[in-house]
Structure formats: structure tokens, C-alpha cells
Amino acid sequence: MPDKIDDLIPNAREIQKEVALKEAEKAEEYARRAAAAEVEKQALIERLSKPSGLTEPEKIKLASTVIQRAVRNGLTEVQVYRFPNTLCTDKGRAINHMEPGWQTTLTGIPKEIYQLWTDYLQPRGYRIRYQIIDFPGGVPGDIAVIFAWGD
Numbered sequence: 001m002p003d004k005i006d007d008l009i010p011n012a013r014e015i016q017k018e019v020a021l022k023e024a025e026k027a028e029e030y031a032r033r034a035a036a037a038e039v040e041k042q043a044l045i046e047r048l049s050k051p052s053g054l055t056e057p058e059k060i061k062l063a064s065t066v067i068q069r070a071v072r073n074g075l076t077e078v079q080v081y082r083f084p085n086t087l088c089t090d091k092g093r094a095i096n097h098m099e100p101g102w103q104t105t106l107t108g109i110p111k112e113i114y115q116l117w118t119d120y121l122q123p124r125g126y127r128i129r130y131q132i133i134d135f136p137g138g139v140p141g142d143i144a145v146i147f148a149w150g151d
Contacts, residue, residue: 059116077148085140092140095130
């Protein structure tokens with residue numbers, strides 16, 4: 001009978017080893033996923049830091065679509081883009097402090113959006129706002145781009 005009980009109820013130390021192995025497997029899987037997510041995030045930042053590749057008419061049409069949808073929903077402003085602070089040469093510091101010339105810190109698509117506003121929307125009375133929208137660990141994080149109209 002003692003052999004049968006050992007088959008039915010394993011030794012506590014053996015179970016602890018199994019649990020430790022399972023936890024190590026879970027930790028390894030988590031680390032793999034975190035590394036893959038970081039690679040994906042860096043690829044996205046790299047893509048966003050370059051020009052969009054859209055033509056001027058395509059950009060204008062896209063802006064028009066977003067603005068018209070917001071107007072149909074009764075809004076007087078709309079967030080048109082959100083991007084990581086790493087797409088600013090100073091990681092969003094000038095935007096956070098609303099310093100004159102903050103727009104010179106923009107790169108990639110955020111810079112393109114600013115230029116679109118300067119060329120086409122500002123002359124038609126639209127306003128633009130770049131604003132830090134989160135502060136992970138107390139430092140500037142993501143930045144929103146907002147088009148506004150009306151009073």
C-alpha cells in the first residue's frame with residue numbers, strides 16, 4: 001500500500017520543483033512577449049518618425065473627413081493624432097512648457113500635420129494644439145494633436 005500512496009500523493013518537494021519550473025516558463029514567455037512588444041513599438045516609432053508618404057490632396061481629404069465627422073457630432077475640436085514624445089527632439093519638453101518655437105521640435109508625421117495646418121487650415125481659421133496627454137512616472141508621455149474651430 002505505501003507504494004500506491006506515493007503514486008497517488010507526490011512528495012511536496014517534487015511539487016515545489018514542478019511549480020518553480022512552471023513559474024520559470026511563464027516568466028520566460030512574459031519576457032519573450034515584452035521583447036516582441038518593444039521591437040514592435042520601436043518599429044512603429046521609426047515608421048512615424050518618417051514622412052507619411054501621402055500626397056497633399058490625400059492629406060487634405062483625410063483632414064476634411066475627420067473635421068466633417070466631428071462637426072456632424074456637434075464638436076468644436078477633434079483629436080486628430082496621438083504620438084509618443086520620442087517623436088519630438090526634446091521629448092515634448094517645449095510643448096509641455098508651451099515655449100515659443102515648440103513646433104521646431106517636431107519630426108515625422110507630427111511635423112507633417114503641423115505643416116498641413118500651417119498651409120491649409122490656419123488660413124481658414126482653424127487652431128491647432130499639441131498637448132501632453134499623459135505623464136507616466138511624472139514625465140511627459142504621449143502627445144495629442146487637436147484641431148479646433150469656433151469660439
